Amino acid sequence: MDTAQLIAEHGPRESMDYDVVIVGAGPAGLATAIRLKQRAAEAGGDLSVVVLEKGAEPGAHILSGAIMDPKALTELIPDWKERGAPLDQPVTEDRFLFLDETNAKQPPLLPDCFHNEGNYIVSLGAVVQWLASQAEELGVEIFPGFAATEVLYDDKGAVCGVATGNLGLDKAGNPKGDFQLGMELRAKYTVFAEGARGQLGKQVIAKFKLDDGRDPQSYGIGLKELWEIDPGKHQPGLVIHSAGWPLDADTYGGSFLYHAGGNKVMVGFVVGLDYENPWLSPFEEFQRFKTHPAIRGFFEGGRRLSYGARAITAGGLLSLPKLAFPGGVLVGCDAGFLNASRIKGSHAAIKSGMLAADAAFDALAAERANDELAAYPQAFEQSWLHAELHRARNFKQWFKKGRAVATVMTGIEQWLLPRLGVQSPPWTIHRTEADHTRLRPATAFAPISYPKPDGKLSFDRLSSVFASNTNHEEDQPCHLRLARPGAAVSVNLAVFGGPEARYCPAGVYEFMKEADGGDRLQINAQNCLHCKTCDIKDPGQNITWTAPEGGGPQYAGM
Secondary structure (H helix, E strand, O other): OOHHHHHHHHOOOOEEEEEEEEEOOOHHHHHHHHHHHHHHHHOOOOOOEEEEEOOOOOOOOOOOOOEEOOHHHHHHOOOOOOOOOOOOEEOOEEEEEEEOOOOEEOOOOOOHHHOOOOOEEOOHHHHHHHHHHHHHHOOOEEEEOOOEEEEEEOOOOOEEEEEEOOEEEOOOOOEEEEEEOOOEEEEEEEEEOOOOOOHHHHHHHHHOOOOOOOOOOOEEEEEEEEEEOOHHHOOOOEEEEEEEOOOOOOOOEEEEEEEOOOOEEEEEEEEEOOOOOOOOOHHHHHHHHOOOOOOHHHHOOOEEEEEEEEEEEOOHHHHOOOOEEOOEEEOHHHOOOOEOOOOEOHHHHHHHHHHHHHHHHHHHHOOOOOOOOOHHHHHHHOOHHHHHHHHOOOHHHHHHHOHHHHHHHHHHHHHHHHHOOOOOOOOOOOOOOOHHHHOOOHHHOOOOOOOOOOOOOOOOHHHHHHHOOOEOOOOOOOOEEEOOOOHHHHHHHHHHOOOHHHHOOOOOEEEEEOOOOOEEEEEOHHHOOOOOHHHHHOOOOOEEEOOOOOOEOOOOOO
C-alpha cells in the first residue's frame, strides 16, 4: 500500500506544529537548532524547534575521518572547551605520501590545505552527541529513531514541514499488528540537514530546480576503520594523507590515517564516484591500501574495532545548489559545503547552519513564514566560508585531467598563489558530467584481481558489516527501490558487469543464477550502511535510496 491508501484506511496522521523543523541531527542540523535558541534567548523570547534523527541516537549514523577545524564551533559556542566538547587530540604533525606499489615519497612542499595546525582529531559521532546535549539544554526537542520520509507542501507550493515514515509494514507494504502511521511535523521553516545525498534534499533540489546553472554535484565514497594499535607504534596527533597506489592515475582518491588518543588510529580511503572502470571495488582498494609497506606496520599486532562507509560531497562551491526556496533551506552536506581540498566538512556544516538559523530567526521575528529566506545565501556569500570554498573551487575539477595535472595545479593554487599575495585563483574550471555518466562498459577494461583478505589486516565485506553494528528488521519494505527492476540484469550486468556488486561496501547487491540459467539481482537490504553510493553511482539512476523503518549502523567511537 502507498501512504495515501494507508492514510485513507488508518488516518488521519497526527500533526505537531513548530516554528522550525530540522531534518538530521548532524553538525549542521544541531548548529542550526542551537543558534536559533541562542538568538531567541538573546531577544528575551523563545522558539519551538525540533530535530528529527533517523539514527537510534544522535551520532549513531555519523561517519567522518575526522579532523575538525574548531573555527565555526568557537563562533557557535565560544566556551566549548570549558563545556567538555570532545576535541581532545590536537594535530601534532602532518605528512603527505605519494605511493606506488612498493615505495612512498613525501613532497618537498605541503600545500596549505594539508596543514592542520590548530585542528583536532575527533570522533565526529562523539562531537555530535555533545552538540545534541547542548541543544537539549537550550530546549531543543530531538526525536531519534524517526526518519523524515516525505516533504509537506502548502496550497501555494511552499514547504511547510515533513512527515515521518510509517512503522510496522511487512515486506509487501501491508500493515502488521504494530502498524503506526507516520506523523506530520509542520513548520514555518524547514531545514534539510540530512548529509550527503539526502533523500528529501534530493527531492527539493529537483522540485525547485535548485541546481540549474550549477556544475553537477560530485561525490566520493569514504570507507573507514577504527583500530587499536600497539602502543609502541602510536604517535598521538600524527596525520598522514596519501595519493596514488592502489588507484590508477586517472582515478580520484586517497587515504587518511589519524592517530587519535588512547592508542586508537582512524584509517580510511576515499574513491571519487566519477571513476570509469566498472570492475573497480572501493572496498577492496581500501583493504589493499592497508597492505602497503609504508602503511601496514602501523596495524600489525593491532585489532580492528569498527568499520563504516559513507558518501561525501566533493563538488565544492561550483556545485552548490541554490540554498533557499519557499519554506525551506539546505545546510551542511545536504547542500554540499564540504571543502574537498582540506578533507573537512564539519566546520562548514556548523557555519552554514548558523547562517541559516540567523536568517530564519530574523524572518520569524518579522512574523514571516514559509517564504524564501534570501538572507541566508546572501550572508553565505559574505562569509569566511564562501571565501574558503572560493579559493578551493577548482580542486576536484582538476582531477578530470589526471592526478599529475591535479597535483601540480593544487600546488599552484594552494601554495604558490597565496605566497604571491593571490588568495584565490583567477581562473575557474567547470565540470559538465555527473558521476554516474562516467562509468564505461565492462569490455573496455580487464577485470581487477583483488587479493583474498587475511582476516588480520584485510577483511571481507560481511565481517566488516558485522563490525559496523548494522541491523535492520528483515520483515519491512525494501528501502532500496528499483525504478526498472529488469535493468539490473539487462543493462547493469550485461553492459557494465554488475557494478553494484562492487561499489556497494556492504554486500547489499548480489547477482544470483536462477535454475534456468538466467540471472537475477538479490538485494540484501539488511546489510545497508546508508552510504547512498548506489543512489549516486548506478549508471541508469535506477536505484533510489529511501530511509528504512529503523536500524542501520550503530557506529561506536567513529
